[in-house]
Amino acid sequence: MDIAARVMSVVSRTSTSEPTTSNTLNSQKIGKVMDVSDGAFIGGFIPSLIEKQRYPYSRPEFLYFSEEEIILSSDHSIRPVLCPRLPHRMPLYAGYAEVINAGKTIQNEDQSSAKMLVLSQHQGTEMNGLSDEKKVESRNGSEIDDEQMLTPGGDESEKSSLFAPRADAALFSLFDGHAGSAVAVVASKCLHEHVKSRLCEVLDTLLHMDRYENLNFGKRRSESSYSMSKMNEEDECQIHSEHLVKGALETAFLDMDEQISQDKQVWRLPGGCAVISVLVFLGKLYVANAGDCRAILVTSDGTKALSRDLTPASERKRLQELAYRNPELIGNSFSRLEYSKKLTRSDLKSRVLYRDWFMDGWAVKTVKEFDLRPPLISESSRKKRLLNTIGVSRGFGDHHLLTVDERLNIKPFLSAVPEITVTNLRDMNTLTDKDVVIVASDGLWDVLSNEDAGLIVRSTLGSTDSADSSRYTQAAQDLVAAARGQQASGNLKRWIMNSGGHASYDDITVFVIPLKYCAAPPTNFEEEEDDEMLSLE
């Protein structure tokens, strides 16, 4: 079946609610936070920024939807599953599907991007396509610039002769916005440019190392360290090409967050977003995660998580330590400690188990008055929340997000630093066309286990023709449809899964990336032309 046609037939159904593309106050509030860069909250502060948006709300370019279709697709009562109109043009034939929430926010706060990156060393010295962009000059107190070529070994002469400094990579990113969708939109338009720029900075060295490592593949574990063996500089430490790719992703994530911070001085960018990126480069799969989206590997061996959910629950120690070292961050409103139970006044002077920033174990204390404050990390709606509000602990944006009551800044706790895992596709046994990586927002993982998601995808791929380039999108669509479920017959506001349990009321977004094409991507991609042709800029 033609998926694009199927999607469009759903999209064209009449909408009963009244979705709009403009931001409203509702979409900027989450729990009890406010964004002080938003004039509406504090009466006249930077009022000129209110409606000034660098990128209007939209859906991913690769869907090839018109603005009218985008509006029609945002029907909270129908929740149509959207897929790319031209699945064969997706980078590496990756599948994609998305669905809007059941009314939580007017807009779909998930965003995504899928890009082929054509890398060359010289190209890295400027940032293409980003009008306001400038290189971050003094982040963290150390000036970074990229005017010069990297010459780690000191010998510039062999550079151009040994290698054509050019390589292709594919980057899939998913952004789950909160307190508005603006930051997710900007990140979906710009992150790949930061990654490209950082990769280009070190491309020459990186390709050199990669070639060397491949030559020494057999003895790789013991003695193929590029710098030790090739460069033979006594105090040089062991660095592999993989480290340069990781470094490029790490710095690019901070570049992106810094850009948002600077853009906020000009544009209206409330809230923030969680982010996950999958970079396919030189036979390896890099998953960089900063938030609660998740990537899993699905092969005939079963499923394996490629990222760790970074939330107030999993990052308790980091968040508590920050509050310990900078007590002013939680003022007198919160208690830094975690308690074994919710404390009330009747617990005063009784003993309770607790743990502090340095503890994996639990110890005992007598409940004092200050223990009755809400804890730094609390639970509401079955989710651990930071400062009583936000449910993620990493991502982009949130630079001006404050708690409403004591105006505590949320940002110091949120971090744009990604955790990165690397999967070497060369190390894997023969890849089949049913081996994939699933990347999805928490809307999916809230209701599907890794194993359930793996089974659904394997089932879809098992029943589709291997020559059909839309089969991975069909798998993504089946995943999204399973997590969204169906409307209950008696209650149109209730969504239930096939199993009978609650379906996901959140925005749901899914990539299904076939490993076969990651290991050996086609050399010429149609997408590049299309990107240019259809660019919104």
Next chain:
Amino acid sequence: MDIAARVMSVVSRTSTSEPTTSNTLNSQKIGKVMDVSDGAFIGGFIPSLIEKQRYPYSRPEFLYFSEEEIILSSDHSIRPVLCPRLPHRMPLYAGYAEVINAGKTIQNEDQSSAKMLVLSQHQGTEMNGLSDEKKVESRNGSEIDDEQMLTPGGDESEKSSLFAPRADAALFSLFDGHAGSAVAVVASKCLHEHVKSRLCEVLDTLLHMDRYENLNFGKRRSESSYSMSKMNEEDECQIHSEHLVKGALETAFLDMDEQISQDKQVWRLPGGCAVISVLVFLGKLYVANAGDCRAILVTSDGTKALSRDLTPASERKRLQELAYRNPELIGNSFSRLEYSKKLTRSDLKSRVLYRDWFMDGWAVKTVKEFDLRPPLISESSRKKRLLNTIGVSRGFGDHHLLTVDERLNIKPFLSAVPEITVTNLRDMNTLTDKDVVIVASDGLWDVLSNEDAGLIVRSTLGSTDSADSSRYTQAAQDLVAAARGQQASGNLKRWIMNSGGHASYDDITVFVIPLKYCAAPPTNFEEEEDDEMLSLE
């Protein structure tokens, strides 16, 4: 062979150097640090503390050595291997051996302790045997006290009826001092009391949980959570007995460091020490590590590390992040970044790979003037060092240690927080009398691999009678002798191993703990009486 006799015959050989038990200035200096609580450095500051020591320098009580023997044993030119005079009285028949360094410091800066802990809930409310001790009241801003019984489920009545609130544990600790031995000595006298006190605080609940978990042993993975099932309080989180033991160790380590900080106001306590503790309790083995000592498991399956060396190398990100958040800690003397090579003035304006606090990967930058400062973590004598001086990043003490040049405080970087691993002896297949845990200071691990150490121990145990209670001490002795090596014939200052390589010039200390007695310890221990009889206090 009678080990005690063997050791004493070595000890009684004439000493050629002139060891002394009094501290000298040399022993308080390491690299370029000074201790500002030491009057000699800053002319008259707290001069009354200079010779005031709470515990004089000595060797572990369980060696049963006279003061004269201790002096004779400290011969740097002979380096006799010392073992307990009465190996059968060691807790759990653990083996032990030590040797002094080859002249690095006058005293042996390694210290150790081995104790049986008799625990009962009420006993925990006072700290026995520590004259100056008082409970830490307001560490980290949260007041902890222990006047009351813990009643997590609210039902106090069943407490004494269900359980005799008493249990035995064994604690082996090893302390590797730096910039003096005073802190290592104090810690060896006091740490076990802090651990005991913290365990007693939660003993009742802990035994309750342990009993419950054992009843549910078969279904342990899924549903034996004590608090969820037994206490049935809806907002109670899942806590197991293991978590309470870990919490007791974690808080006890900080208690110990806090005690040293307070003792420093009265006593002379220069420098600090790395520390590792092995707690054997309720069928589990807890290894709490804060420094570069190491514990490994040796079974017929081979060796397995039970701790991770915590050094400036392994803790780079933590140390860099601290300097990033508090730049004043490194002033203008150091650069926070790690570089791929040692930079000199000729590298100015060239490009270099670097990594910062948030990076596992490497990125590129142009070398600026401030990059020429020595890095926060540098390498000297084939060891990564913090602030150009100290080679460990965790442990006790160092509260007044400053760099000599810019008087930067070392302490904020050093942490007393332990990393803890847990080994469940119940989960292990049948234990034999050749299965052991080796705990040793870096003096051993600098020259022996985990595998080498395992082979030496298995070899010794394979050739000794299983009825000989001194065989584990003999194994420890063989380990120490292997690492110390022999004096080169032509050069008495050179120590070489059997392999021909450099032997260890450092202090070397080793415990060999038999797992068989950890899993099922004898119920009555002779040591308790002896401890009292021979106590130095």
